[in-house]
Amino acid sequence: MSRVSILSSNQFLRALWLAVRRFNDKDGFVMSSHVAMSLMMALFPFVLFTVALAGALSQGYVTDELIELIFGAWPKDVADPIVSELRAVLAGAGSGVITLGGLLAIYFASNGVAAVRRAMTQAYHDKDIWPFWKTRLLCFALVIIGGAAILAIAAVEVVLPVYTRLVSEKTAVDVDNWLSVDRLRWTFTVAVPAGTVILAHLILPTRRHRLSQILPGVILTLALWAAGGWGFSIYIAQFATYSATYAGLAGAMAALIFLYLCSAMLILGAEYNGALIDLKNAETN
Template structure:
């Protein structure tokens, strides 16, 4: 067997073995349920905060960014319910319900952190309040990013109109920004994956340490999403099984699949890093052995 295939086999076996040993399937269900439960509180808190900041298009932007990368058959029922929830008038930013929504939204981040700690085989050394505050920080940062994007969605079309009249040279660039579409969703998704792998779990990792797992995650997410959408269109009949809960069950199963792939991507990163460390240790031991043999030969020659 060629060396590259032997290495790939060892890494794959180690990643999948540890995924099973680390209760990966249970953690994937934990991530799926936590994200589904965190989705509405996050959007409620985000809408309240964005209206406070003057980003009135936050709801449309959030629905666009979150659900455009989902298959339409899965995203359409959930996004419709999300829009209905976000159009309900609420109080100010610091009301108890909105603060509670921020706290519950951070539970989704906490689920990702715990699953990544297991996947990267590290123990959490930070105090619980520090990790919770960090999770709240990620929630607020996500809201601010979506708020800025929603402002751009309003500002850029106006800039295109004025640019065509006053600065024609900039109109082409602004039109590209205005038609960002799916490319912007993918960019934010990749950025979110890098942030999750680098800063959520305990310990430190380099950017190149997490790239293989992120690429694997994106590839399998794409295949899994289209495969699951085809399955729903051709075979599944969740409505007859779950009645009014069909859309929630479909979303939950879909998030379960995404969560399992996300954790397996981290497991692959951990397996690759483990293999690199093992190779460094073995090469170091071989170097010392060769140095020892060389010294022994030198001593024998000197004795002669």
């Protein structure tokens, strides 16, 4: 191994240790609790509004695809109680979910985005100089764009398999064989969290950072999410006794703890990028 690669490896390890220290010094776990609670308050209204709107526009055809898209990357034991409650509410929901409920959903979801933005800005050591109105408009815009993107992806999951089947029937190319519904759904299930993390690092901090600067933290966060989701699903299935402790709130508490862990991993990834940037700046000065 060359000296350059050794130095690079040492730099990444130093940055990881520095990120852990900075995460602890800046009360990262407290900030993770704030982000998790904000996301929990935002999640159900936003998903309820998005799924209800999609169901109304498509006569219910994309409801299952949309729920699978949003919760597909979650541990099954965490997602199932939330999905069950979501379906129960949708079954008896009226037009208010799409009108007044939609406005409230966008507001609460913007609070979740604002909490993530504050944590990311703090992790990158950026000074937040934006006025309140600019921050809130950004959060509203991201919520609306995110909802529209989810609806578009769900529509693609419904329309594209039909199109590929027609192409396969009319031509000699068996398109449906390699572009199956399960493969397409799995691709979107992986791509949506990855794209969300990348955009969170690119857009939410006050300063704009290059893609090369944010990729290490993005990769770290996604790796921790994958390992954490697998480990948490085993813990829920084998060891957790939330039902005995929280009774009917067991599903909500499991989701809240899962979001807490995901928030901590997201913030740690941002701290890792911030530590790398600081180390590189210190070497050049």
